[in-house]
Amino acid sequence: MKNLSRPLRSVLYIPGSKPRALDKARGLPTDAIIFDLEDAVAPDEKPGARDLLSQALSAGGYGERLKIVRINDLSTQWGAEDAKAVCAMAADAVLLPKVSSPEDLEALAEITGDLPLWAMMETPVGMLNAAAIAAHPLCQGMVMGTNDLAKDMGTRFRSDRMPLITGLGLCLLAAKAHGVAAIDGVYNAFRDEDGLAMECAQGRDMGFDGKTLIHPAQLEIANAAFSPTADEIDLARRQIAAYDDAIAKGEAVAVVDGRIVENLHVATARETLAKMDAITTLSAE
Structure with missing residues (x-):
């Protein structure tokens, strides 16, 4: 059991290519930050974002927030270079997209060594292999990629997320069984406070440790929802x-x-x- 013991109520995505966002994040009340080199960065900006993020983390100022870097998938032209670069960054963990098996994490570990690993859980096969993924000795967290999962499953949007409940539950059980953090997926309508609050409450009731967020305006609601009353x-x-x-x-x-x-x-x-x-x-x- 790894038992990552720290608050992870709010886990905010920050684009690694945006200097202003990287600076602003230093003062935001988020428990953890995912510095994104993947979806939030355009292809022609990826090499520059890697260098910019390295400089920002070296400069520090992020305090005790957990600093996680999401790299590009190792099958892409950027993934391996991202992984090598993260080893030299002042990061706490590296997040790998579209993890489908523990072998994906092992391939990353061959590059990143003992750096703690986090897994994006966003494919149907990943859901079915969740227990084996969580059992990887370097895995310390699982992040639900609900948008990609919904796309792959062909689901319709429902406010109760019933089409995704099986996948959410499988990953949650795997995380709890192996003592790793379980972070719920994003809520896309960042101006819909009532909808966010409802989804945060559902995630907290299920047992998730916190929620990934796409905008600082979502922080207050997530922090409140995942804090003891x-x-x-x-x-x-x-x-x-x-x-x-x-x-x-x-x-x-x-x-x-x-x-x-x-x-x-x-x-x-x-x-x-x-x-x-x-x-x-x-x-x-």
Whole structure:
């Protein structure tokens, strides 16, 4: 189990070819940044974006935000050079597009060595191989590429995302089984706050750690959705206190708000408080 223990409520895509965006990202309240060398960069700008991003990361200023670089697929003319360049960048991880099997990650690791790997989960075969991908020893995160998955599956858009639920669930189970981060896909209509909030709530209820975002305007909603609520924090504290009191009396369970509290509930309560502490520390930066 890898257990990447840090807040990942908001994971913002930033184009690697845009100096202004790279600079602005230093002051945004995002838990992680995906510096994109793939979809957000035009073909003729890719070599320059690689150099620009390297300079930006060397300059620093991104604090404790997790810094992930999404490279081009290794089958493209840019992928291998991207992978080599990331090794020299001040990045925390490299994100590989369209991962279909653990062999894809292994091919990347042959270039990037011990650098932590993240996998874009965006193909039907990737969904079917999710458990094996998550089990790769260098894999620390899985990012849902819901747009590409929907395209490959030929689905129609539905606000409840029912056509994608099986794929989302397979990747989520794989991530939880192997202790890697699970990040939900993007919400395309960045001005639709209600729709974003609904999709964030769905992702949080399913168990995702956070959501990928395409615009800074989405940060506040995602950060709120994937943070413990005041009621959850209060309940967690009361569950721990009641359980500790019960154990001191020689009892195995406690009762809070008319519900049984066992050790598994206390473990969840402690995780809730630890997550809130980590969020508070990151936010105070």
